[in-house]
Amino acid sequence: MESGMTLKYYLKNSVWSVIVIGVFFYSWMNNPESELTYQLFLAVLINSFLFPFSKYIIEKTALLFSKKEFWQRDFFTSSTGGSLVVIFEFFCFILTIPVCILFLAVKSVKTLSKL
Numbered sequence: 001m002e003s004g005m006t007l008k009y010y011l012k013n014s015v016w017s018v019i020v021i022g023v024f025f026y027s028w029m030n031n032p033e034s035e036l037t038y039q040l041f042l043a044v045l046i047n048s049f050l051f052p053f054s055k056y057i058i059e060k061t062a063l064l065f066s067k068k069e070f071w072q073r074d075f076f077t078s079s080t081g082g083s084l085v086v087i088f089e090f091f092c093f094i095l096t097i098p099v100c101i102l103f104l105a106v107k108s109v110k111t112l113s114k115l
Contacts, residue, residue, distance in 0.1 A: 005052070005053070005056045009052065009056065010052045013051060013052035013055055013056075014048070014051070014052055016051075016089060016093075017047070017048030017049070017051045017052075017093075018048070020044055020047075020048060020093070021044060021045060021048050024037075024040060024041045024044045025041065027041075028041045043097075046096075046097065047093060047096045047097060050096045050097065050100050051092065051093055051096050053096075053100055053103075054092050054093075054095065054096040054099040054100055055089070055092040057099055057100070057103050058091075058092055058095070058099060
């Protein structure tokens with residue numbers, strides 16, 4: 001991984017977010033009166049924008065506690081049913097907002113403690 005997130009990384013990880021937005025937009029267009037569908041659509045929209053940041057933060061944090069070689073094993077990268085990549089992506093998407101809030105809180109505390 002590079003020292004910071006690049007535009008290429010952000011766009012590459014935004015592809016799945018756009019697909020999820022499309023699914024929720026289609027659902028919302030079929031039933032625009034539903035308040036729950038509208039709220040879910042807004043949450044998915046926010047998650048989709050923040051998802052690449054969340055994934056980057058989670059990856060960097062995981063690499064603090066494990067080696068890069070561990071994540072490059074066949075168990076994580078193989079596409080033949082044994083892959084955990086989809087579960088990892090889903091985990092990152094679900095935890096996007098809490099991870100980003102926690103990251104901002106930690107950064108704020110570190111910045112304020114330096115003053």
